[in-house]
Amino acid sequence: MPLTSVTRDTDALTLTVVADFSAGVQRLWEAYVDPRQLERFWGPPTYPATFARHDAAAGGRSTYAMTGPDGDTHGGYWEWLSVEPLKSFEVRDGFVAADGEPNPELPSMRMHFAFEETDAGSRVTTTTYFSSLADLEQLLEMGMEEGLREAMGQMDAVLADLTSFAAGQVASSQLLSDTQARISRVIRGSVEQVWRAHNDPDLLQRWLLGPDGWTMPVCEVATTVGDKYRYEWEPVDGGEGRFGFEGELLEMAPPYRQVTTQRMIGTPGADIVNELTLTALPTGTLLAVVMSFPDVDTRDAILATGITDGMETSYARLETEVLA
Numbered sequence: 001m002p003l004t005s006v007t008r009d010t011d012a013l014t015l016t017v018v019a020d021f022s023a024g025v026q027r028l029w030e031a032y033v034d035p036r037q038l039e040r041f042w043g044p045p046t047y048p049a050t051f052a053r054h055d056a057a058a059g060g061r062s063t064y065a066m067t068g069p070d071g072d073t074h075g076g077y078w079e080w081l082s083v084e085p086l087k088s089f090e091v092r093d094g095f096v097a098a099d100g101e102p103n104p105e106l107p108s109m110r111m112h113f114a115f116e117e118t119d120a121g122s123r124v125t126t127t128t129y130f131s132s133l134a135d136l137e138q139l140l141e142m143g144m145e146e147g148l149r150e151a152m153g154q155m156d157a158v159l160a161d162l163t164s165f166a167a168g169q170v171a172s173s174q175l176l177s178d179t180q181a182r183i184s185r186v187i188r189g190s191v192e193q194v195w196r197a198h199n200d201p202d203l204l205q206r207w208l209l210g211p212d213g214w215t216m217p218v219c220e221v222a223t224t225v226g227d228k229y230r231y232e233w234e235p236v237d238g239g240e241g242r243f244g245f246e247g248e249l250l251e252m253a254p255p256y257r258q259v260t261t262q263r264m265i266g267t268p269g270a271d272i273v274n275e276l277t278l279t280a281l282p283t284g285t286l287l288a289v290v291m292s293f294p295d296v297d298t299r300d301a302i303l304a305t306g307i308t309d310g311m312e313t314s315y316a317r318l319e320t321e322v323l324a
Contacts, residue, residue, distance in 0.1 A: 017126045042151055055277055179295060210313055247260050
């Protein structure tokens with residue numbers, strides 16, 4: 001059991017949880033900044049969390065929902081206040097209402113996560129700061145302390161799982177809900193390099209090609225929110241099959257977040273929304289694309305096209321031909 005201590009301080013209005021692990025601090029850090037791993041322990045065993053957004057950068061935001069055995073859901077958010085890789089991060093943690101916005105009827109709190117090496121492995125100290133004694137007592141009554149205890153109790157299995165530690169060697173997809181899926185991969189390059197590769201037309205035309213045998217003659221990049229983009233591909237041999245995508249840039253926070261719409265040129269139907277997030281890891285950059293679809297049938301149809309394999313081919317080309 002990794003939990004070392006839980007300390008309440010009603011004078012300082014804090015709750016401090018200390019947990020020790022045999023894994024190194026790099027492994028522990030990655031478990032928090034990689035949403036695929038974080039959602040395996042953030043939440044009690046009977047209320048697992050799913051992160052639809054996880055920026056892991058100062059000024060960023062995370063949103064998650066914990067789903068109970070009867071299908072009831074409880075949403076929360078993190079506002080990222082600061083990040084010092086491998087050492088600490090601080091967030092404002094709160095609850096969300098049914099519309100996805102912060103719930104003003106429930107308190108929010110500031111949480112500081114500190115990571116350090118120990119002789120036996122690593123330690124994370126989570127200090128929660130409350131605005132008032134009433135807020136502290138309310139959240140403790142709601143089960144916050146027990147929830148943190150249960151979360152820490154699940155982490156040993158996550159940290160010991162070398163499969164999750166090595167996840168990212170190839171692109172993988174995960175269903176988040178009936179209308180959302182996440183495609184993730186660790187890219188061997190810095191966040192700045194991967195960001196530039198997604199926004200420089202000359203670089204995009206070198207790697208965003210899918211399977212071998214295609215070229216990208218049209219690459220019009222959106223650089224400002226509200227701008228339109230247009231990408232088109234055609235066979236290298238000039239044969240039939242030219243196609244493309246177009247859309248609009250909705251959000252941009254260089255170098256870690258970009259949100260765009262997407263539709264196939266000449267094809268009717270509702271847009272897909274793609275949320276690209278880049279997170280720095282000691283081993284490279286975790287790239288995650290959360291795709292939001294109009295309905296479950298559209299989600300399944302697009303995933304069935306082999307989009308994940310196509311993206312893997314492009315990401316492998318990005319590493320070998322652009323970032324090498």
